[in-house]
Amino acid sequence: MTDYKNKFANMMSLFRKYSSLGKLLSISLTNQFIASGTNFALGIYLVRVLTPQEFGMYGIGSAISLFLSGIGNALFLTQMVVRTPDKKQEDKIPYAARMFVSLSMFSSLLLMVGLILLIVGWRLDYGIGNYESYVCAVVAAAVSYLTKDFFIRHAYNQRQEHIALFINTILAILMSVLLILSHMFQVKINAVIALWIYSLSHAMTAVVAIIIAKLPVKRVSINGIKKDLKELLNGGAYSVLAHIIITVRSQAHTIILPFLLGAVGVAEVNAGRIMISPVAMILPALTQLILPRLSAARASKLDGGRNEGVRYSAMLAVCVAVYSIIILIFYKQAHDILLGDRYNNLNGVVMAWCIYSLFSAYKSGIEMLIIASKKFKEQVVVNLIGMVVSIVLVYIMSKSYGAAGSIAALGISEVVVILTMMSFRSSEIRTN
Template identity: 20%
Template sequence: MKRNVILSVIDQGGLSAFNFSVNVILIRVLTPENYGLYSLLFALGLTATSIQNALINTPLSVRWSRSNYIEKIKLESSLSLVNTFFLIIVFILSLLLSSYLSEDNTLTVAIALYITSVPAREFIKSRFFSKVLVQQVINLDVIFVLLSALLIFLSYFLYGTVNLISALMSIAVAGYTSAFYGKASLKMKVDGQIRTNDLLKEYVTIWQESRWSLVGVVTTELQNRGYIFIVSLFFGNATLALLQAGRVIYGPLNLLTAAWGKVSTPYLSGLFFNSQLRAFQKYLLIAGSGFILFNLIFGIILYTAWPYLEPLIYGGKYSDIAIVVFLWAVVTVLIQVRSTGSVGVQAMNCFKPLAFATIYGSLVSGIVLLSVCLINQPIWAIFSLLSGEMIALFYIVIVIKKYINEQSDEKLIKGENS
């Protein structure tokens, strides 16, 4: 297990370094308005993936470890079908949105392809993660990173610069290529003999749980990325670019948390449902403490190197970037600790309580964000995330304690009866 976690973190570290490099390049070469648009599209891709996680990827991870071979075939076949419908819907909605954002037909297509490529690749990775085939995930991500870098370099070599369209198309083509490679590498193929109606019936049982996960995802997105759309709408893409430019530095840290969660969800689910409660709690505690320590070390390094990093990354384009970077440092720690707890609750199959945690968090976050708009101080929009994460984390801790106590009581009763 430790080896898989380490490999997953290394993989996400490389992927994070690539995303960070792309963002730094785009910050330097694009206008603040165009970089703000790219930040908006990047957020939309992540939002699509979060919804996919609720409907498809998380049910796959949670159910896989406790399913037999036949059940696994039905599960994977059903979720593959649902994912196909999901990608079609994402592409259509992306086309409609991109036609609203731009009158350039080429940019419209590039936006739709880019947004859809994110969940297309993520589903294949999720299938590998559920089977604990971390090396295959690494292979897929290496193809994605190398091909993206090659296409971006070719764009620069041919045209002397990298514009928004070439960046989006390069990443999209690399995403689809790696996804097709991953699908071809999967050893367990979906069962084509099972009728579509039977697969949809199979998903109905999954939906009873994933609907609450979907509610949680929607409210989490409102809490974590709602400010992106509000700031863009009320203050413009240039102001959004300032906020997102400050967050870029911490992007790799959040991706590392996501990598840990993908590997740990099936493992934690097995611990909880086998009543290994002490190991379950210890694993979560070590992970949360590790993320806090890692952020502290990262913050010290960032503070020390800031006089050299600021001109290198931002080139003097954003005057208030230092305070924005500091605020994101605090928010990032809270997001990672809350995410650790969320993974624990998902592993316990308690999606409804998790949904309420994010509902309460998003309500508080929305109130703070509304206040920011009223006082016309867009930089303080970051406080909407800070407040929402604190509320959600508090509720999640209560949920974990409650369900561990209930599981412990059940174990004690079974022991007495036997």
């Protein structure tokens, strides 16, 4: 009788565990659906109202802003996520406050650099004066996105997924309001206006997030910030370097295509990417949910969380594979719904994005384990190899096969990164 009671108790314990995880996953998926869905809807709207030239310029500006915000992400946000589990419970909130103050200093520096570039461009007559609004919008987009994203990461770090959901819901509402107002007042949308709508909606959302979080920033000391920055730079320098390398590797098409095919070539690639975007909504949600748990597994499990990393990789890859099969079967219907009558003959581009996304999804679980294990130097080496492969192949394959060739080249670089990561992991296992 006692055995049956123990078995029943174990079953109930497992049920509660998986029910709790299922609830968190549903909140996280809803959260990401709103966050990515907002950007997805914005992309569909812009691909229809902007000319290919303007849509390409918007894509280039978005890529630059994400690169700039990614530096702050690598230096502060990712470091905060992987280092918070090591902090004492009573220091976790003050630590987040110190990270926010440090991030604000970085954002101010970013704005100053943007202003200096504008002044230098005007003085030396490099023609940048013709793009002052574009440059300002790109920098503003980077800072506003980074600030908003800090509070999303903070909410996940505190296991307050519902707060992250609320913040992203506010963003969706504000962006929708700005788009509706621009339509009501018959504002002619171009790349600059689109970037400003993106920036303003994120900035206003960040203000709401600051009010909600109530971080004890007034109690932050300079000595505390100096201590944290010293700790961050130990792994943060490699993390920033890894981000720069990863961005160059993953955005090689955005860097090279304007010189070979112009902004219109970038527009075709981004239009094709919209077709694969729905499944991409799921991946960041799972990443936000998984990374803090991988960090905890790294500290508590004998295998350092390796098994979890492999399982997550397989799960992400299966999600992408199922979606890719569906989108390729119903390509024409999906194209008409998402892109309308523009950007025809994107079959090859969409197929290339499907293959790239599959490899990228599988890579994500392994890469998250490297980040959770704080092996930032290893991350740099792996992605440096992938970056060289990506740049060379994107240039060669873009010249031969156009936009589709550039994305196929990115897919090959993902395979190289996966194999290199697995090689590092195997060497580590043999050493241990």
